[in-house]
Amino acid sequence: MASALIIDADARLTIRLATILAARSLPAAVLVDPREAVAWVRTYAPALVLLRVELPGTSGFAVCNRLRRDDDTRAIPLILYGSEVPPEVFDGHSKLRTRATAYLHVPFDPARVHAAVAACLSVSA
Numbered sequence: 001m002a003s004a005l006i007i008d009a010d011a012r013l014t015i016r017l018a019t020i021l022a023a024r025s026l027p028a029a030v031l032v033d034p035r036e037a038v039a040w041v042r043t044y045a046p047a048l049v050l051l052r053v054e055l056p057g058t059s060g061f062a063v064c065n066r067l068r069r070d071d072d073t074r075a076i077p078l079i080l081y082g083s084e085v086p087p088e089v090f091d092g093h094s095k096l097r098t099r100a101t102a103y104l105h106v107p108f109d110p111a112r113v114h115a116a117v118a119a120c121l122s123v124s125a
Contacts, residue, residue: 053082077120
């Protein structure tokens with residue numbers, strides 16, 4: 001069965017995201033520590049990674065860069081999201097080779113999350 005990984009320290013938001021993913025029959029693991037999360041992605045190769053920009057000790061941009069530069073993880077669809085990221089920053093990041101598959105702003109509408117997840121999973125299928 002396919003799975004997802006949510007990398008975020010906000011417990012309320014991760015519960016919300018996990019509920020949205022469960023509605024798509026996509027169980028989700030949640031990790032707070034970015035290093036642990038990168039190792040988890042390498043080991044389990046989830047169908048999708050949802051990555052918060054604002055992380056303790058680092059940024060989601062740095063984690064995205066690490067995952068995209070790794071041959072074993074670069075093809076895994078990745079949604080990067082944040083609450084304090086101006087649209088032009090996401091726009092600039094989306095032009096990099098190490099870009100995410102999709103970008104979302106918090107707070108988000110569940111319909112936008114569903115649409116981003118569907119788009120990511122259709123690309124990887």
